[in-house]
Amino acid sequence: MALLQISEPGLSAAPHQHRLAVGIDLGTTNSLVATVRNGISVVLNDENGSAMLPSVVRYLADGSVAVGAAAQTMQSEDAANTIVSVKRFMGRGLKDVGEISRLPYRFADAPSSSAASGGSGQGSGMLQLRTVAGVKSPVEVSAEILKVLRSRAEAALGGELVGAVITVPAYFDDAQRQATKDAARLAGLNVLRLLNEPTAAAIAYGLDNAAEGVYAVYDLGGGTFDISILRLSRGVFEVLAANGDSALGGDDFDQRIHCWLLEKNCLSALGPRDTRLLLTHARAAKEQLTEHAETRITAALSTGEVIDNVLTRSEFQAMSQNLVQRTLQPLRRALRDAKLGIADIKGVVMVGGATRMPQVQHAVEEFFGQTPLTNLDPDKVVALGAAIQANLLAGNRGSDEWLLLDVIPLSLGIETMGGLTEKIIPRNSTIPTARAQEFTTYKDGQTAMSIHVVQGERELVSDCRSLAKFELRGIPAMVAGAARIRVTFQVDADGLLNVSAREMSSGIEAAIAVKPSYGLSDAEITRMLQDSTQHAQDDMQARALREQQTEAEQLLEAVQHALELDGDLLDQAERARIETQMGALRNTLQLTDHLTIKRATTALNDATVSFAQKRMDKSVAGVLAGKNIAELEVK
Amino acid sequence: MQPASFDFQQNHFQLFGLAQSYQIDMAQLEQQYRALQALVHPDKSAHLHDAEQRVAMQRATLVNEAYQILRSPLRRARYLLSLHGVDIQEENNTVMPLDFLMAQMEWREAVAEAQQARDAVALAQLEVRLQRETRELEAQLAVKIDTEKDYSAGAESVRKLRFMERLAEEIHAAYDAIDN
Numbered sequence: 001m002a003l004l005q006i007s008e009p010g011l012s013a014a015p016h017q018h019r020l021a022v023g024i025d026l027g028t029t030n031s032l033v034a035t036v037r038n039g040i041s042v043v044l045n046d047e048n049g050s051a052m053l054p055s056v057v058r059y060l061a062d063g064s065v066a067v068g069a070a071a072q073t074m075q076s077e078d079a080a081n082t083i084v085s086v087k088r089f090m091g092r093g094l095k096d097v098g099e100i101s102r103l104p105y106r107f108a109d110a111p112s113s114s115a116a117s118g119g120s121g122q123g124s125g126m127l128q129l130r131t132v133a134g135v136k137s138p139v140e141v142s143a144e145i146l147k148v149l150r151s152r153a154e155a156a157l158g159g160e161l162v163g164a165v166i167t168v169p170a171y172f173d174d175a176q177r178q179a180t181k182d183a184a185r186l187a188g189l190n191v192l193r194l195l196n197e198p199t200a201a202a203i204a205y206g207l208d209n210a211a212e213g214v215y216a217v218y219d220l221g222g223g224t225f226d227i228s229i230l231r232l233s234r235g236v237f238e239v240l241a242a243n244g245d246s247a248l249g250g251d252d253f254d255q256r257i258h259c260w261l262l263e264k265n266c267l268s269a270l271g272p273r274d275t276r277l278l279l280t281h282a283r284a285a286k287e288q289l290t291e292h293a294e295t296r297i298t299a300a301l302s303t304g305e306v307i308d309n310v311l312t313r314s315e316f317q318a319m320s321q322n323l324v325q326r327t328l329q330p331l332r333r334a335l336r337d338a339k340l341g342i343a344d345i346k347g348v349v350m351v352g353g354a355t356r357m358p359q360v361q362h363a364v365e366e367f368f369g370q371t372p373l374t375n376l377d378p379d380k381v382v383a384l385g386a387a388i389q390a391n392l393l394a395g396n397r398g399s400d401e402w403l404l405l406d407v408i409p410l411s412l413g414i415e416t417m418g419g420l421t422e423k424i425i426p427r428n429s430t431i432p433t434a435r436a437q438e439f440t441t442y443k444d445g446q447t448a449m450s451i452h453v454v455q456g457e458r459e460l461v462s463d464c465r466s467l468a469k470f471e472l473r474g475i476p477a478m479v480a481g482a483a484r485i486r487v488t489f490q491v492d493a494d495g496l497l498n499v500s501a502r503e504m505s506s507g508i509e510a511a512i513a514v515k516p517s518y519g520l521s522d523a524e525i526t527r528m529l530q531d532s533t534q535h536a537q538d539d540m541q542a543r544a545l546r547e548q549q550t551e552a553e554q555l556l557e558a559v560q561h562a563l564e565l566d567g568d569l570l571d572q573a574e575r576a577r578i579e580t581q582m583g584a585l586r587n588t589l590q591l592t593d594h595l596t597i598k599r600a601t602t603a604l605n606d607a608t609v610s611f612a613q614k615r616m617d618k619s620v621a622g623v624l625a626g627k628n629i630a631e632l633e634v635k
Numbered sequence: 636m637q638p639a640s641f642d643f644q645q646n647h648f649q650l651f652g653l654a655q656s657y658q659i660d661m662a663q664l665e666q667q668y669r670a671l672q673a674l675v676h677p678d679k680s681a682h683l684h685d686a687e688q689r690v691a692m693q694r695a696t697l698v699n700e701a702y703q704i705l706r707s708p709l710r711r712a713r714y715l716l717s718l719h720g721v722d723i724q725e726e727n728n729t730v731m732p733l734d735f736l737m738a739q740m741e742w743r744e745a746v747a748e749a750q751q752a753r754d755a756v757a758l759a760q761l762e763v764r765l766q767r768e769t770r771e772l773e774a775q776l777a778v779k780i781d782t783e784k785d786y787s788a789g790a791e792s793v794r795k796l797r798f799m800e801r802l803a804e805e806i807h808a809a810y811d812a813i814d815n
Contacts, residue, residue, distance in 0.1 A: 019682070162682070192681050236669055329814045336810060395682030403673050429703070432677060432696045492692055493677040555684055602685070609686045616690055620674050 019162040021192065021394035022153045023200070023386025026142060026166055026180065028087040028222030028249060029353065031055050032380060033149040034387035035157060036396070041204065041384040044156045052379060053152075055222075057144045058082040059133035067148045076280060079104035079272035081131045085251055086145075088223045089138035090183075091175030094127045098247075099255065104272025106130040126179065139183045146187035163190035165390040167382050169224035170196035171244030171330075171409050173455045174467050174497050181494065192393040194494040197221070198228035199239060199406055200385030201351040205376055206232045207388060207402065213346035214240070216334075218364050218372065219382075220327065221352040223249035227330050229338040229345075235402040241337035241428045242409040243330035248323065250286070250354035256319045257282035257311065261297065264309050274301045281307075289313045290356050317359045324363045331367060337428050348372040353379050405430050408491050415452035415461045424489050427457065434490040438504070445477040451487060453499065472501050548594040552585055552601045559608060562615065569614040581607040646718060647701035657715055657780040659705065668702045708773045709796045712780065716793065721786045723793050735795060742802050750809035758813070762806050769799045 022044075025032045030052040034043045043051045046068075058071035059081045066074070075082045083105070089097065094107055108128040128135045146166075153161060166184050168177055177194055184191045198217035205211065211232050219226040226244040230237055258278050262268070270278065281299050288295035294312040301307065335341065348364060350372045355361065364372050376384075389404065407428045413421040414437070424435050439449065450471045456464030475483050484504040491497050559582060567575065581604040588600045648655040651667040673679070675694035680687040704710045716723055731739075742765070749757035776792040779785045 193678070234669075332814060333811065336807065389678075393678055393681035403669070403676060404678060405672065405676075430699045432692045433699050434696045490692075490696065493695075551684075558684070605685045609690065612686045612690045616675065616687075616694060620671065620694075 019394040019396055020157045020159050021163050021390035023165045023383050023390045024149055025383035027055055028085050031145050032383035033153050034383040036387050036391035041387045043380050043383055044153055046152055055145055056084050057141045059131035061132040063133055065144050067144050076273050076277040079276040080106055083141045085223055086138050086141040089127055091179040104275045108135055139179050142183035143186035146184055150187055150189055162394050163192035165193045165195050165386045167195050167197045167200050167386050169246055170198050170226040170228050170242040171246045173410055173465050177495055192390055195386050195389055197382045198226045201349055201381045202230045202237055203388050204381045204385035205349050214344050215347050216345050217349045219351035220354040221249050223251050225327050227334045229334050238405045239407045241334040242407055243334040252323050253286050253320050254279055254282040257285055260319055265307055285311055289316050324359055342368055350374050351378050351381055408495050410455045411457055413454050419461045421454055421461050421464055432492050436486050436488045439485045440481050441483045442480055444480050447475045447477055448473045475503055545594040548597045552597050566615050578607050647705055650701050657777050664705055671698045709800055712776055712793050716786055716789055719786050721790055723790045725794055725797055739798055746805050746809055750812055753813045758806055758809055765802055772796055
């Protein structure tokens with residue numbers, strides 16, 4: 001606990017050594033890992049010197065897994081077992097993925113994890129993929145990518161990571177964010193924060209250029225599109241509005257070329273292998289057309305048929321024009337939400353490999369009336385920014401002169417009568433944020449009530465994303481309308497939702513764990529962790545014990561330090577309670593069971609909550625008092 | 636020196652060290668907001684233990700909420716009147732001066748027409764006019780609350796402002812509809 005090593009140097013605990021933390025850009029097409037070394041953010045390369053890890057995972061019959069370039073070279077040969085662009089499936093059900101028939105995978109629909117608790121029923125869970133190595137969820141596939149990046153980082157930095165910042169598209173909803181966080185947990189990473197990709201880019205760009213003013217970040221990745229409007233001012237990065245399309249990216253441009261090839265050659269339904277082959281050629285052609293006016297596509301299909309077509313840049317631009325246009329609508333919305341005009345935008349930062357396409361550059365330039373900024377590598381800028389934030393969050397010194405204020409991209413609401421949505425937290429609210437709403441019973445003696453949480457901007461519940469359905473039970477029987485149930489929706493700094501409820505007239509607290517319709521239950525995560533570590537079970541135990549001991553020792557040291565500095569904030573009873581828990585924790589340190597140590601650590605943490613509050617309030621009062629003594633009423 | 640205990644139960648004006656009035660110093664509000672967030676934002680305690688992280692989230696949530704209320708003229712007025720114990724009755728008191736209601740109907744029709752004609756220029760003109768009239772209402776509200784201390788008149792202005800806010804939302808929705 002304690003520490004609150006806020007601004008006063010005297011309050012901080014013993015100086016820590018540099019804590020190893022990384023930023024990870026978990027991309028649709030490629031993934032990267034970066035860290036801050038000697039004050040500079042750098043991307044970490046693999047042993048062959050390449051920074052980008054293709055986000056491709058291949059499952060083999062012997063149970064082994066290939067990730068990256070090795071998997072990519074087999075993507076046509078073994079298309080059904082080689083998962084490409086898995087990010088598009090994160091937190092998504094089968095019905096969300098439109099192009100299923102054109103993808104070379106064997107899908108399985110999973111039952112919703114909340115079905116057991118009266119959730120949204122069958123077929124609404126995250127989709128799954130059948131491979132030779134068994135059924136895999138997108139979370140597991142993503143975890144394989146993250147594991148490779150984690151080992152790369154630990155090898156390069158020579159130690160264990162204290163944590164990682166993982167980037168997500170700003171327009172990712174709760175289910176997609178939760179799935180990303182689950183994947184990181186599964187890969188053994190401590191998630192310091194989920195960071196929005198355009199925000200990460202703004203941090204890298206802004207700190208690098210000491211930028212001030214309002215900037216737009218146009219981020220067209222492999223599978224997602226984001227637009228964020230930020231105000232950069234004296235070290236504060238304030239996101240004013242975010243918008244986007246979480247199912248629009250470079251992949252869609254490949255699909256257009258793919259369809260064009262099918263038409264040109266009068267081909268119909270191809271097998272998985274040929275589909276992947278043509279998509280691979282389509283992507284290569286797209287990249288060629290960035291530099292060249294035309295490109296030739298030649299491929300030999302498994303049927304023996306040979307494809308040989310020339311595609312010109314203007315043909316490509318014509319067939320992809322409406323994809324580019326589709327990015328402009330979120331742009332206009334973001335500007336309106338930020339209550340700004342085009343003239344207010346000082347610079348436009350381009351992010352994502354797909355922004356290399358000339359037609360995208362032209363469209364953005366025409367829309368904003370200025371040349372976009374491309375002086376940072378659009379493939380690396382997100383990872384670089386994430387590393388800078390990871391360094392800050394890990395608590396490394398000299399990195400605390402800036403502050404990030406981000407927003408929730410999509411409104412959160414609940415279902416009301418007639419299948420309509422009632423907004424609880426509007427989009428673009430600065431996070432963390434919370435809203436409490438009171439509900440009542442509509443029947444005499446009603447003891448339960450169900451609440452359906454949705455995310456999205458539309459009026460009808462059926463047009464929004466269903467996040468969770470849960471039932472409040474144990475409401476005391478009263479006449480209709482007498483019970484008052486206060487439901488609190490809390491969105492944390494990762495943009496993730498938590499819900500809790502309390503019956504106000506009786507004071508009964510119903511702690512409800514919301515299991516997102518598309519999320520994984522703790523049991524599923526545990527099962528996956530066990531599956532993936534069955535060979536390394538002993539290592540895991542040892543590591544868990546070591547980590548838990550370290551955490552306990554740090555906590556004890558911190559609390560001791562805080563007691564010495566601010567013990568006068570506590571009364572005797574409070575102090576005694578804390579000291580009892582400290583003693584209990586010390587007694588567990590010699591044990592070999594990490595769970596016992598963890599329980600004692602949690603108990604000490606819980607015992608110090610109000611102490612932490614008092615210390616934070618004291619330092620907050622100090623700051624305000626310094627500025628506004630006359631007007632501040634300190635009780 | 637007495638250890639200062641900062642009381643998060645105090646009202647939002649006190650939280651930001653502002654005088655309790657409708658007219659506030661927006662620059663000071665923003666400056667204090669940033670100073671507070673620099674202390675309580677969860678990013679500052681991500682490396683600490685659970686207890687601090689939980690406290691930070693609650694504090695930062697409160698600071699965000701208070702800032703959003705004070706920064707919006709309508710929400711600020713509503714909040715200030717509630718501190719004075721005035722029930723604004725936004726939901727049940729719909730008695731409005733006839734000319735105001737007539738004007739509202741004309742507004743609605745104009746927005747609907749612009750939307751139907753997919754006329755973004757007309758919408759922009761309506762938006763500018765709406766903003767101007769909203770500013771005028773806010774200026775009147777400032778006089779009623781801060782100078783005359785006539786809180787029931789203030790409540791009526793708040794109800795009018797709520798109508799204006801709904802119109803602004805409709806214009807916003809019309810833009811979105813044109814976009815689609």
